[in-house]
Amino acid sequence: MDGIINFISAIPWWAWILIFLLLVAIRDIFFNKHHAVSHNFPIVGHIRYMLESIGPEIRQYIVANNREELPFNRIERGWIYASAKNENNYEGFGTDRDIYEPNYIFINNAMLPFKVEKDNPNYKNPYFLPCAKLMGDFHKRRRPYRPTSVINVSAMSFGSLSARAVESLNKGCGLAYCYHNTGEGGLSPYHKTGADVVFHFGTGYFGVRDEHGNFSMEKIVQLVKDNPQVRAIEVKLSQGAKPGKGGVLPGAKITSEIAEIRHVPLGQDVLSPPNHSAFEGVKGMVEFVESIAEATGLPVGIKSAVGRLGEWEQLAKIMKETGKGPDFVTIDGGEGGTGASPPSFADHVSLPWLFGFAAVYKIFKKHDICDQIVFIGSGKLGFPAKAAMAFSMGADLVNVAREAMMSIGCIQAQLCHTNRCPSGVATQSKWLQRGIDIQDKSVRAHFYFKNFRKELLEMTHACGYEHPCQFTMDDVDLTVGDKNLIKTLAESFMYHKHEVPFESMKALLHCEHLGGNFHEKEAKKEVKAMKKENKVRY
Numbered sequence: 001m002d003g004i005i006n007f008i009s010a011i012p013w014w015a016w017i018l019i020f021l022l023l024v025a026i027r028d029i030f031f032n033k034h035h036a037v038s039h040n041f042p043i044v045g046h047i048r049y050m051l052e053s054i055g056p057e058i059r060q061y062i063v064a065n066n067r068e069e070l071p072f073n074r075i076e077r078g079w080i081y082a083s084a085k086n087e088n089n090y091e092g093f094g095t096d097r098d099i100y101e102p103n104y105i106f107i108n109n110a111m112l113p114f115k116v117e118k119d120n121p122n123y124k125n126p127y128f129l130p131c132a133k134l135m136g137d138f139h140k141r142r143r144p145y146r147p148t149s150v151i152n153v154s155a156m157s158f159g160s161l162s163a164r165a166v167e168s169l170n171k172g173c174g175l176a177y178c179y180h181n182t183g184e185g186g187l188s189p190y191h192k193t194g195a196d197v198v199f200h201f202g203t204g205y206f207g208v209r210d211e212h213g214n215f216s217m218e219k220i221v222q223l224v225k226d227n228p229q230v231r232a233i234e235v236k237l238s239q240g241a242k243p244g245k246g247g248v249l250p251g252a253k254i255t256s257e258i259a260e261i262r263h264v265p266l267g268q269d270v271l272s273p274p275n276h277s278a279f280e281g282v283k284g285m286v287e288f289v290e291s292i293a294e295a296t297g298l299p300v301g302i303k304s305a306v307g308r309l310g311e312w313e314q315l316a317k318i319m320k321e322t323g324k325g326p327d328f329v330t331i332d333g334g335e336g337g338t339g340a341s342p343p344s345f346a347d348h349v350s351l352p353w354l355f356g357f358a359a360v361y362k363i364f365k366k367h368d369i370c371d372q373i374v375f376i377g378s379g380k381l382g383f384p385a386k387a388a389m390a391f392s393m394g395a396d397l398v399n400v401a402r403e404a405m406m407s408i409g410c411i412q413a414q415l416c417h418t419n420r421c422p423s424g425v426a427t428q429s430k431w432l433q434r435g436i437d438i439q440d441k442s443v444r445a446h447f448y449f450k451n452f453r454k455e456l457l458e459m460t461h462a463c464g465y466e467h468p469c470q471f472t473m474d475d476v477d478l479t480v481g482d483k484n485l486i487k488t489l490a491e492s493f494m495y496h497k498h499e500v501p502f503e504s505m506k507a508l509l510h511c512e513h514l515g516g517n518f519h520e521k522e523a524k525k526e527v528k529a530m531k532k533e534n535k536v537r538y
Contacts, residue, residue, distance in 0.1 A: 067097060071335065072402065072412055076383065083451040084407040084444035086535055099479075103354070105385050106477040106486070110464030120466075121509045121520070122457060125527050126536065127176075129453040130508045131374065132469035132500050133396045135232060136299030136327045138372040143297045145231040146508070147196070147397060148177040148516035150468065151387065151452050154378050154399035155200045155236065155303065157185025159258055160416070161405070164436040165425045166190040168408045171438065172445025177516030177523075181399065182207075184236055184272075186261040187223060196515045197229050200303070202236035204272035206262035213271075215278040217295055219263070224296045231515055232328070233292055237276075237285075237304040238350070239332050255428075282314045286325050293327070301328030301374070306356030307349070309363060316367040326373065329364075330399065331357045333379020353379030353390075358493040361394045370394065370498035384455040388463075392471035392489055394497040407448035408441040451537065467508075469500040 021043055028042035038045035051058075059069075066074045075091075082089035097104070121128045129150050136144035153173055158166045160183060167190040173180045174194025181198040182191050186207025191197055199220075201208055208220040224230050259266040279288040285302070293300040306312075319325035333353025350356065357377060364370050377395040381387055382403030390398055402410070409423040421427040424435040460468050463475055473490035480487050490496055509520060530536045 069412075071380065072406070077406060077412060079383070080403055080406045080448060084448040086447040086451065086537065088537070089451065102479055102481050104479040105389050106479075107385060107388055107459060107463060108475050108477060109462045112464065114461040114464050114466055116461065119506065121505050124524050126454045126457065127450040127527070128505070128509070128523065129457055129468070130511075130514060131397055132467055132502050132508065133374045134511070134513060135301075135374045136293075139293065139299075139324070139327055141293055141297060141299050141327065143231070143299075144513045145196075145299055145515055146511050146513045147179055148514055148518045149179070149449060149453060150391075150396075150456070151382070151398045151400060151449055152178045152198075153180045153404050154401040155181040155183040155234070155239075156401050156405075157183030157200075157206075158188040158190055158261065159185040159428070160426060162421075162424055162427055162429075162433045162436070163188070163190050164433045164438055164441075165405070165408060167193055168436060168438050168441035169404055169445055170195045171442035172408070172449070174517070175442065175446035176449035177518050178449050179231065179515065181234065185258075186263070187227060187230070188257075188261045192227065192229065194517075195229070196231045196517075197227070198232045198234050199223065199230045200234040200236060202272060203274065203276050204262075204270065205278070206264065209263050213277075217291070220292065221295050224298060230298070232299045232301065233296065234328075234330065235276075235285075235289065235292075235300065235302050235326075237302055239303070239305060282311050283318060286315070286318050286322070289326050290324050299327035299374075301326045301330060301376075303330035303332060303378075305332045305334060305350035306360055307351065309359055312360050312363050316363050316369060319369050319372060320367045323372075328374035328376055328397075329360070330376040330378055331360055333357075333377075335380050353377060353381065357390070357393060357395065358495070361497070362493070362495045365394075365495060365498055371501075382452070384452060384459055387452075387456050388459050388468065388471060389476050389489070391468040392473055392476045392497070393493070396469065396500070404445065404448070407445045409436060409444075454537075466505055467502055469502050473497055 024046070025042040028038045028045070032039045035045070035049075037048055075096075079089050116123050131147040131150055134144050134146050153169055156166075161169075166188060170180050170191050170193045172178075173196070179196040179198050180191060182188075182200050184200055184202040184204060184206055187197065187199055199207075205213065205215045208216055208223060210216040210219070220233070224233075254264060254266060254268070254270065256266055258264075262270070264270045276285075279285050289300045289302065315325065331353065333356060334350035335352050351359070357375075361370070361375065364373060374396045375394050376397045376399055377390040378399040378401070380402070381390050381398045382400035387398050405425050406412070408425060410421075410425045411423050413422050415421050416426040419427050419429060421432060424432040427433065456468060460466070460471070463471065465471065473493070473496050474488045476489045477486050478489065478492055479485065480492060508514070527536060
């Protein structure tokens with residue numbers, strides 16, 4: 001035995017490397033049945049797979065230029081990160097965008113900007129920007145709701161995002177007076193840390209399902225009763241990333257906490273079918289929405305991606321004839337998606353937001369019911385210019401998902417579907433989640449929303465308006481190519497948005513249904529303290 005030990009210890013370090021490489025070569029040549037490259041080129045072939053595995057990181061940080069990456073390029077991510085850190089988010093030496101590319105946005109500024117007088121709430125608070133419409137007002141819901149922020153967090157569930165990520169977003173929304181959409185994973189404890197909540201559910205009815213997986217009216221009524229921060233309810237018909245496709249939550253991923261929140265059995269696979277079992281057809285959906293609104297007293301809306309328009313025509317006709325229907329409609333663009341989805345769906349099924357929203361809005365305008373609905377845009381709209389375009393087309397609110405994830409540290413690693421998110425945002429790994437400091441990230445999320453609203457307001461004032469709801473389809477141009485070169489949105493999509501009734505920002509401030517636990521005096525004190533510390537960026 002001593003001789004063997006002495007022999008092994010006498011082998012130099014470089015010989016061990018050669019022995020290891022020899023074993024790898026033997027394995028590649030004689031036992032490898034799956035990889036032709038490493039079989040034909042033993043040892044060296046592995047370098048190819050190593051480079052392939054880190055290819056996205058190499059392209060992101062070394063190869064790709066500032067405007068080249070998708071879904072969000074480096075300049076876009078940099079603006080979000082700087083805004084979230086409340087740092088300088090300006091850029092010098094002019095734009096480096098190709099301003100002649102198709103669908104490039106031009107905002108038509110006024111010769112004389114809007115002047116903010118001393119009695120205007122924005123004179124002392126540049127972040128105050130509530131929704132111009134009162135959600136649930138037309139249908140006389142018992143608890144109507146006016147969101148205090150025009151930009152809010154879109155549907156991302158606990159399970160898709162980590163507990164720390166959800167809590168960071170919720171606290172950040174509370175600080176910025178935004179609402180937080182739960183996503184279809186149910187209302188978790190991490191959604192209850194200060195922000196208004198829009199409770200969202202889909203075909204799985206997670207959080208409001210009975211023991212057979214069917215929708216339970218009793219449970220949703222109790223949920224609303226026990227959680228006064230729930231200010232609206234959203235029924236998901238489809239989502240931009242994979243419209244018309246259900247999903248399976250593997251039993252291995254269902255912890256006792258997730259099982260309790262979603263009302264699902266522990267350790268068993270749970271199916272989210274593509275269809276709703278609680279209603280049939282468009283008429284049934286309208287009756288379902290009305291029944292929830294009547295039982296809870298809250299505004300109830302729908303979320304959907306856009307493809308065929310026949311059912312939207314049917315919905316608009318029913319709403320016109322009956323005066324009933326959803327209080328808000330969230331249009332999700334096909335370019336969206338924060339979780340896992342098949343490339344065939346993400347790349348090709350459903351329209352991008354720009355085209356989908358225009359098509360649906362025209363239908364509601366044709367039936368003269370735009371005043372019945374709060375329109376919400378969702379689909380890569382988390383930038384002031386994109387939001388200005390959305391408002392000019394008829395949107396009343398903007399929901400953001402991936403941009404909100406970036407504000408709390410997402411680096412666009414595109415590993416959401418693997419449970420190995422390196423920033424701890426889209427993973428259930430306890431170790432990876434520890435990288436999220438909730439106190440720090442919540443402050444960053446809140447600054448992203450505040451700086452977004454401030455910059456959108458500044459663009460609004462530059463166009464001569466007090467509130468973004470006053471944007472018209474003639475206030476934004478798109479480059480369209482060919483001989484036309486450039487067209488207004490009205491010329492491109494052949495409609496004009498319905499005028500949104502707007503009195504003044506002061507009137508919105510004094511609305512009794514203003515959400516977000518907003519208090520004017522506290523908000524002014526907060527801004528005043530920030531100015532003293534030079535934290536309000538102009």
